[in-house]
Amino acid sequence: MRIAMWSGPRNLSTAMMYAFAARGDCAVWDEPFYAAYLAKTGLAHPMRDEIIAAGEADPVRVAARLAGAVPGGTPYFYQKHMCQHMIAEIPRDWMGEVTNVFLIRHPARVLASFAAKYENPTLADIGFVQQAELFDEVAQATGAAPIVIDSADIRNEPEGMLRKLCAALGLDFTPAMLNWPAGGHPDDGVWAPVWYGAVHRSTGFAGPEGALPDLSPHYARLADAAWPSYRHLARHKLPPVASSG
Template identity: 30%
Template sequence: MTAVFLWAHPRSLSTAFLRMMLERGDFLVVHEPLSSIVVQGYAIVDGEKVGTPAELLDLIEQLSAVQQVFVKETTEYLYDVVADPRLPRLATHSFIIRHPARAIASHYAMNPLLTCHEIGYRHQLEIFDLLRRGAAGPLPVIEAERLLDDPHRTVRAYCRAVGIPFLPQALTWQPSERREWSRTAPWHRDAARSTGFRAPDRHYAQTVDNNPVLADFYRYHLPFYERLRAHSLGGRHAEPL
C-alpha cells in the first residue's frame, strides 16, 4: 500500500488539495497531525490517539500496510520527526507552494499576531532538504497558481509523480464542512465553501506592499520560496495570484 505526505506552508491552498483527496475516496486522509501534536498535545488518526511524532510514524506505518494514506501537514513549525530515518522511506513526499505575497496577506488576515517563522517557507525548505537526502527520486513540488490555472493538468502531473491513479472526477465536489479539519475549521472556510480549485475573490487591506512588517516577512521568505519553486512540476508558473 501507499502513504503520501503533502508538506505545505500555511495559506497555500493545501486544504483544497486535501478536499480533492477526500473526494477520491481511495485514501485515508489525515489533516495536520504533527501540528495537532504541537498545539494540543495529541492527534487523532483513524480513531487512534497519538501523543508524539514517533507514535504518529508508527501508526502511519501500520495503517499504510493495509490501506492508502494521505497526510497533509503544515510547516509553521519545524518538526523534529523530519530527521527520523524512517520518514523518507515511510512515504512518498510532496510539497505545495504559493507565492508569498498572497500567502502572507492571507495569513495575516487570519492571525494579526503572525510571526515571521510561522509563515513557514524556511521550515518547508528545511524539510524538503532533509527528506531529499533520503529520497529515492525527485520530490514533487506543485504551485498553487498552476493548480488554479489548470487543475486537470496539474493534478494529473502530481498523481504521476507520486505514483497514484489520476481520478478527474475528484476535481469537483460539494461544499461542506469536514470533520478532518474541525480543529482548525475557521482557517478553512474557503475550502468548506469550495466546489473545486478556484481562487477566492478576496482583497486584503494589509499586504506586503503597504505594511512594512509584512514586507520584511516577504523579503525574508522569498529566497526559500524561490529555491522550492526551482523544483516545481512542469516548470515555474509566471504570475502570482
C-alpha cells in the same frame, strides 16, 4: 502508498486534501502533528485547548501511525502536513516510509491570507524556511529532488496539474479529484471553523489569482525573508500546463 504533502498555512492545502479524499480510494489525515506542536511550543493558537484535547499530543505515536497501516485499508493515505509543525521534538525518521511532496505558494499571498487570521505572524509561523529544510533533507536522503507543485499552477489549471501530480506519484488520475461536496469533510481537524471557511463554501478549486497583494512594511519584510526558500523549491516544481482559458 503514503503521501506526505508538505506546505505552510494558506497554501491550498485543505483543497488538496479534499481533492485526494474525493478519489474514493484514499484515506486522509489533517495536520497530524498539530496537537503535539501546540503542546510542545505552548503557542496560543485559536482553539489551542480543543486541538490538543482532540488530537494526539505524543509525536512518537503520531509518527508510528503515519508509517503504519493505512486507515480503512484503502490503497492510498494522504497526509496533510504543516512544515512549521516540524520542530526539534517532532521525529522525522518516519519520512523515509512515505512519498514526500511539497506544495508551495508565493510568500506575499501566504502572508496576506494568514495575517487576516493570525495576528503578528513571524517567519517561523509561515513555514517557508522549514519547508526548504525538509525539502533538502528528503533530497539528500533519496538522492533526488522530491516532487514540488505550486498552488498558483493548480488554480490556473486544476485538471492539468493534478494529472501531472498523479503521474509523478504513479497514480491514475480521476476526475473525481476536481470536485467535492460543500460544507467540509468528516476528517477536517477540529480547528476547521477558524481556518476553513472559504474551502467549506467551495465545491472545487478556486480560479486563478489576481495581482499580488499589497503588504504592510512589516509583512513585506517577512515576504522578502521567505522568498529565498520559496525560490529554492520553485526551481524544482512541476512545469505548469498551458491555460485553456
